[in-house]
Amino acid sequence: DARVTQTPRHKVTEMGQEVTMRCQPILGHNTVFWYRQTMMQGLELLAYFRNRAPLDDSGMPKDRFSAEMPDATLATLKIQPSEPRDSAVYFCASGPDRPGANVLTFGAGSRLTVL
Amino acid sequence: AQKVTQAQTEISVVEKEDVTLDCVYETRDTTYYLFWYKQPPSGELVFLIRRNSFDEQNEISGRYSWNFQKSTSSFNFTITASQVVDSAVYFCALSDNYGQNFVFGPGTRLSVLP
Numbered sequence: 001d002a003r004v005t006q007t008p009r010h011k012v013t014e015m016g017q018e019v020t021m022r023c024q025p026i027l028g029h030n031t032v033f034w035y036r037q038t039m040m041q042g043l044e045l046l047a048y049f050r051n052r053a054p055l056d057d058s059g060m061p062k063d064r065f066s067a068e069m070p071d072a073t074l075a076t077l078k079i080q081p082s083e084p085r086d087s088a089v090y091f092c093a094s095g096p097d098r099p100g101a102n103v104l105t106f107g108a109g110s111r112l113t114v115l
Numbered sequence: 116a117q118k119v120t121q122a123q124t125e126i127s128v129v130e131k132e133d134v135t136l137d138c139v140y141e142t143r144d145t146t147y148y149l150f151w152y153k154q155p156p157s158g159e160l161v162f163l164i165r166r167n168s169f170d171e172q173n174e175i176s177g178r179y180s181w182n183f184q185k186s187t188s189s190f191n192f193t194i195t196a197s198q199v200v201d202s203a204v205y206f207c208a209l210s211d212n213y214g215q216n217f218v219f220g221p222g223t224r225l226s227v228l229p
Contacts, residue, residue: 031214043206043219055215091160095214102148102214106160 002026006092006107014115018080021110024073025094032075033104034060034067035091043091049075050097082114117142119209119220127226128197136192136223138207144168149183149190150208154222160206166190197227 005024013019025032034046047057052069060067064083069075079086089111093104118141128134140149151163164174166183174181178195194201204224210217 033217035219042221045218048215048217050215089158093160093217095217097213097215102210103150103162103165104214104217105162106152108159 002105004092004094004105004107006090006110008110009108010111010113012113012115013082015083016081017114018078019082019086019112019114020079021077021090021092021112023075023077023092023094023107025075025092026105027073029094029096029105030072031095031097031102032069033093033095034075034077035093036088037091037109038088046077046090079112082112084114087112087114117144117147117209117211117216117218119207119218121205121207121220121223123223124221125224125226127228129228130199131196133193133195134197134225134227136194136205136207136225138190138192138220140188140190140207140209142209142211144211146212148210148212148214150210151181151190151192152206152208152219153203154206155203163192194225197225199227199229201225202227 007022030051033048036044046060047067049069066078089109091109093106095104120139147168149166153161171183180193182191204222206222207220
């Protein structure tokens with residue numbers, strides 16, 4: 001089965017440190033989404049890309065978060081500097097953008113704890 | 116703007132009971148897609164079903180069934196004869212025609228007690 005791969009699965013860091021989360025989308029999928037899940041906010045859409053171009057990152061705190069797709073096989077989400085309120089599970093998902101085929105497949109998530 | 120509401124935060128049922136999870140959506144698009152995803156305690160998000168806005172036929176898959184009513188902007192999910200393994204958080208989601216602007220509801224936590 002094709003999978004979305006996320007690394008790291010778990011990350012514990014101290015406030016102020018830089019954190020980079022990586023995602024390998026399914027080969028052939030040209031849309032990539034980043035979500036953040038917390039108990040209080042549920043699944044928040046942070047950013048999404050189509051053909052590696054950012055289409056919407058309005059859900060992302062711009063001062064500390066950045067999302068990129070250096071190539072079609074890698075998406076990154078960076079937090080610098082990290083804060084305790086960034087503690088959450090970060091999910092990456094990918095999908096085709098063809099009408100009628102737009103099911104998102106999710107990675108297993110990266111659980112971030114900022115102390 | 117697109118929005119998905121799941122008014123039920125948590126539901127508890129006893130095994131073998133039927134349970135319905137509600138989902139109400141808002142969109143200005145004429146073509147859109149609705150989804151249900153399951154998140155079991157292990158944490159991964161598992162796709163269950165997708166419907167497009169032109170297909171209002173109800174769907175049944177084993178113990179699962181979905182009722183799509185455009186007139187009330189609802190896409191409800193029923194589990195018949197619930198089992199303990201159905202315990203999970205269930206998310207309803209909405210996307211545009213091209214799978215962009217994929218928005219999730221807040222989720223409903225279902226607990227099925229033995």
